Amino acid sequence: MTSSPVYRLARRRSGMAHFGLGPAPLILVAGGFTALIVLPLLTGSLVVGAAVAAGCGMAAFVPVPGAGPLYEAAPLVVRHLARRTGARHHWVAPLPLLSGAPAAVERPGDKAGRLLPPPLRGLEILTVPRTAATGAAHSLTPIGLIHDRRAGTLAAVLSSRGSEFGLLETADQHDRLSAWAQVLAHTARDSGVARLGWSLWSGPTPPSDHLLWLHDRQSGTATADHGPDQAAEDYQRLLENAAPALTRHDLRLWLSLDTRRLHRRAAPLDAAVQAALTFAERCRAAGLVVGDPDSPVDIAEALRLRADPSVAATLTRVRHTLAQQSGAISVLAGVHAGPLSMHARWNAVRIDDVWHRTFWVAQWPTAGLRPGWLDPLLFDASCVRTVAFVLEPVPARASRRRINADAVELESRMAVRERHGFRVPTHLAGAQAQVDEREAELHSGHVEYGYVALVDVTAPTLDDLDDASTQLAEAAAFAGVSEIRPLHGRHDLAWAATLPTGRVPARGLLR
Structure with missing residues (x-):
């Protein structure tokens, strides 16, 4: 018995990241460390450098x-x-x-x-x-x-x-x-x-739509000899009870x-x-x-x-x-x-x-x-x-470039871990399989x-x-x-x- 297929959504791409940080936080952190080292040498006060470094850290995180x-x-x-x-x-x-x-x-x-x-x-x-x-x-x-x-x-x-x-x-x-x-x-x-x-x-x-429909029906079925239809009255009471839902x-x-x-x-x-x-x-x-x-x-x-x-x-x-x-x-x-x-x-x-x-x-x-x-x-x-x-x-050309870039990035991360004897996490192995699936779907016409x-x-x-x-x-x-x-x-x-x-x-x- 084959299992039913599942669907996956790609994670949002936020650009290049180093040490888990995006470009803007990385620049702020680097600027904070630079200020912590350079400003005390220029001003002779550690407080100024620490304040600037703290401000950069707050802005980043x-x-x-x-x-x-x-x-x-x-x-x-x-x-x-x-x-x-x-x-x-x-x-x-x-x-x-x-x-x-x-x-x-x-x-x-x-x-x-x-x-x-x-x-x-x-x-x-x-x-x-x-x-x-x-x-x-x-x-x-x-x-x-x-x-x-x-x-x-x-x-x-x-x-x-x-x-x-x-x-x-x-x-x-x-x-x-x-x-x-x-x-x-x-x-x-x-x-x-x-x-x-x-x-x-x-x-x-x-229940406006239902009441309008009911009113039209009552106008078409009611006569001078017969009063409103009992079913119409029951339906109106049902609408009154079900109105909140x-x-x-x-x-x-x-x-x-x-x-x-x-x-x-x-x-x-x-x-x-x-x-x-x-x-x-x-x-x-x-x-x-x-x-x-x-x-x-x-x-x-x-x-x-x-x-x-x-x-x-x-x-x-x-x-x-x-x-x-x-x-x-x-x-x-x-x-x-x-x-x-x-x-x-x-x-x-x-x-x-x-x-x-x-x-x-x-x-x-x-x-x-x-x-x-x-x-x-x-x-x-x-x-x-x-x-x-x-x-x-x-565009298909952009999709191929993105798939190639993702594949190269995953292979390099896995190679670094294997070279240093670290275990390859499950999410990395799964990500590699997902990239292969995306490439196969692209070649099949999707x-x-x-x-x-x-x-x-x-x-x-x-x-x-x-x-x-x-x-x-x-x-x-x-x-x-x-x-x-x-x-x-x-x-x-x-x-x-x-x-x-x-x-x-x-x-x-x-x-």
């Missing part, structure tokens, strides 16, 4: 909660204080919102037209009419694309929902995962694809294309739509439940819900008119997708009426993983939570991806936010996540990276 070591936290503290001094930590949307001009979302040099907060500046929702090429020429609903003018990308958003994956046999689950790996491999080879990702919003929700999950996939990588003759909008449709077909073939690309209104509602979940009950009661579905308000969709106010603090950011705190999964489990290992982090909806993943394909995960928790008050953060840490530990770190001093930027817009964390956001 003393941690700041939520910001990493002191040498990493110092720039964040300076940035936060500078923003507060310049009153740039608080933003309110200018009124009136309905300016009527498509360029009112953001016009260079026009501060009054900047209706989106700074973390979302440069984003706009474009409208692409559905044609016969999209397979839905009969539909009046347009396709929405998110244009990031700063990064030069076009992102398509696709709604998805859960399937029967958790009920499948173990062998069938592995087949589904293998099919998803093929989707990733083929998508990485498409022209212009920069990255892809998904964003799962989960949280308690009022009702949850909602909103999953959005997104695919981002770099317009600079496309062929010069290719139309960027058409290429982005075609790439999204191809990606959706591949996902369906792999057993995923994925819809067509979202409309501008659908994208705006998804972003609005993640900004302030308290509007969920209102959004469920919104009835789209024919003009809305045909794209008549697509010009304003990007404006209404954004919040009305934002107030950034060191340990949280307030967006409209709720508080947000974003965490970074800094270290993943190193042991073998099986299907469903991340379920505690995904489906525990004790608080409003958004889990966002960003995947970026690594593609390596760089990945990052952010988790945003939302609560109406700071006390509730602290409780939600504690619950998140417990759920992450139960899933086996080694380290999850709050991104203090940059929660506004991190929150923007959790939205299904194709915008990714900046290089300086995660160190």
Whole structure:
């Protein structure tokens, strides 16, 4: 009987390390030792050298909660204080919102037209009419694309929902995962694809959808001679009893294309739509439940819900008119997708009426993983939570260089230990086997991806936010996540990276 396969995640690469230290701590430690020796000779005082050496040691090793070591936290503290001094930590949307001009979302040099907060500046929702090429020429609903003018990308958003994956046999689950790996491999080879990702919003929700459905049913079945259906009354009582336990999950996939990588003759909008449709077909073939690309209104509602979940009950009661579905308000969709106010603090950011705190999964489990290992982090909806993943394909040439470098490093470390008669640790032998597996998978047609995960928790008050953060840490530990770190001093930027817009964390956001 063969054992079922397991999956492993590569540890985060933090650059070269000597004596277990990265470049920055190593420089600080070396500078501290140099100061401890040189400064007493120059000044004649041992105290000065010891003070400088102690300062270097503190900067290298003393941690700041939520910001990493002191040498990493110092720039964040300076940035936060500078923003507060310049009153740039608080933003309110200018009124009136309905300016009527498509360029009112953001016009260079026009501060009054900047209706989106700074973390979302440069984003706009474009409208692409559905044609016969999209397979839905009969539909009046347009396709929405998110244009990031700063990064030069076009992102398509696709709604998805859960399937029967958790009920499948173990062998069938592995087949589904293998099919998803093929989707990733083929998508990485498409022209212009920069990255892809998904964003799962989960949280308690009022039974509004169920009540609306029940109201429609009662309106259609009740007559003057007969009162409301008994089954409808029983169902309504069931909803009242189950309301505290009702949850909602909103999953959005997104695919981002770099317009600079496309062929010069290719139309960027058409290429982005075609790439999204191809990606959706591949996902369906792999057993995923994925819809067509979202409309501008659908994208705006998804972003609005993640900004302030308290509007969920209102959004469920919104009835789209024919003009809305045909794209008549697509010009304003990007404006209404954004919040009305934002107030950034060191340990949280307030967006409209709720508080947000974003965490970074800094270290993943190193042991073998099986299907469903991340379920505690995904489906525990004790608080409003958004889990966002960003995947970026690594070119094959870069993957080969990285595999060769890892193999040489492991062989040299093992050779040094064997030469001096030291025992080779188990983790080194296992790491060598993992490098061999990566090389075999690369030669078999798979593609390596760089990945990052952010988790945003939302609560109406700071006390509730602290409780939600504690619950998140417990759920992450139960899933086996080694380290999850709050991104203090940059929660506004991190929150923007959790939205299904194709915008990714900046290089300086995660160190």
